[in-house]
């Protein structure tokens with residue numbers, strides 16, 4: 001069993017060199033030691049809004065069986081059971097007795113992988129227990145809250161050889177995968193800079209009246225969904241609390257942990273105004289939450305330096321009125337792409353404009369078609385049918401296919417550790433007056449020889 005679980009069919013990929021040629025996609029994986037599993041048996045810990053969205057994706061697949069679910073909320077369990085029943089599938093065994101009920105569930109021998117979609121502070125205890133039980137762990141974002149937790153994930157993986165995937169769905173966004181394709185084909189020349197972030201007005205999610213999003217100024221125990229746990233992080237912490245939606249795609253463009261490495265960061269936070277104002281706007285000056293001192297700055301900016309000389313700027317902006325954006329920008333010696341205006345400008349290797357007019361943006365749409373990632377070309381129809389714009393389909397598919405083929409997941413424990421560690425490190429930098437803070441090498445040197453795997457074959 002151990003050899004089966006630990007067996008990484010990456011031999012054929014190990015000769016891959018950067019930049020990548022399109023032909024490297026579909027790289028045939030070395031022959032499996034065992035046939036793929038006919039059925040992947042999944043369990044879920046945390047079947048709130050996000051967990052149920054994963055359940056709905058799993059229900060599209062005939063090769064997946066949901067054997068068990070765990071949640072402390074009777075309402076979450078009932079809603080999940082009803083979805084499973086409507087899909088005509090067998091009812092899973094439910095575990096709901098207390099915060100540690102998942103430990104009991106993990107003793108089952110009919111679970112191959114566990115999807116963890118609980119509040120952030122539960123991710124690591126649950127992922128560690130899952131790996132120790134010899135099952136694949138698929139953990140929601142951010143994977144970890146503290147630096148120690150990032151190390152706990154890595155150490156547990158190295159001890160157990162049970163895999164852990166961070167379920168970063170944005171890595172599969174169609175445009176950022178086309179950009180990955182272009183980066184690998186050298187269209188941007190040598191990469192120098194990337195910009196990304198989580199710029200999402202979460203005020204109506206951080207506060208509600210307990211019945212649904214958008215009404216009221218409550219948070220904590222009696223609030224609905226994320227307001228019951230996420231908002232407390234804005235009271236206690238000042239840093240980039242949610243870095244991985246932006247950083248995941250950028251890490252793939254820059255080969256982080258696979259030929260490149262985060263080296264150090266520095267962070268700065270604005271004053272904190274938005275959450276207090278929202279409480280007053282919704283609940284009045286005398287609302288009890290108007291007295292709460294929210295530590296989180298409205299906009300947190302983090303600069304990361306990479307081993308190969310690139311810089312990454314990450315923005316965390318969740319407390320102000322603003323339309324949604326992840327603010328992507330990819331820049332190299334031959335050009336630049338920007339998410340916010342969906343524009344691109346490129347030169348060729350000799351410095352001649354490839355874009356029609358010098359110094360002038362052109363729409364990205366034509367490049368999107370030309371450089372559409374093969375995974376998207378192949379699965380677009382299924383992904384769109386499965387809803388959520390496709391990225392949720394792809395991320396769960398990556399997890400399920402890794403289990404099915406008993407290989408390492410496309411986004412691994414080192415990615416989970418390094419991307420999530422930006423949160424505590426940015427908190428430390430801000431607390432020390434924007435002091436530069438070294439980012440640990442969670443691969444313990446393996447980044448120098450590890451080769452990229454994400455987006456290079458049909459499994460990943």
Ligand SMILES: NC(=O)c1ccc[n+]([C@@H]2O[C@H](COP(=O)([O-])OP(=O)(O)OC[C@H]3O[C@@H](n4cnc5c(N)ncnc54)[C@H](O)[C@@H]3O)[C@@H](O)[C@H]2O)c1
Nearest residue numbers: 046047048049050071072073076099117118140141225226
């Ligand atoms: N990748 C994405 O796009 C995306 C989107 C939304 C949420 N998320 C992530 O998903 C996770 C869950 O978020 P959500 O929006 O579903 O929150 P939620 O509050 O709606 O759901 C959390 C669920 O976990 C359950 N829970 C809490 N403690 C538990 C325990 N000890 N044992 C078992 N169950 C427990 C709660 O009862 C609840 O049903 C978070 O990490 C969040 O950041 C990711």
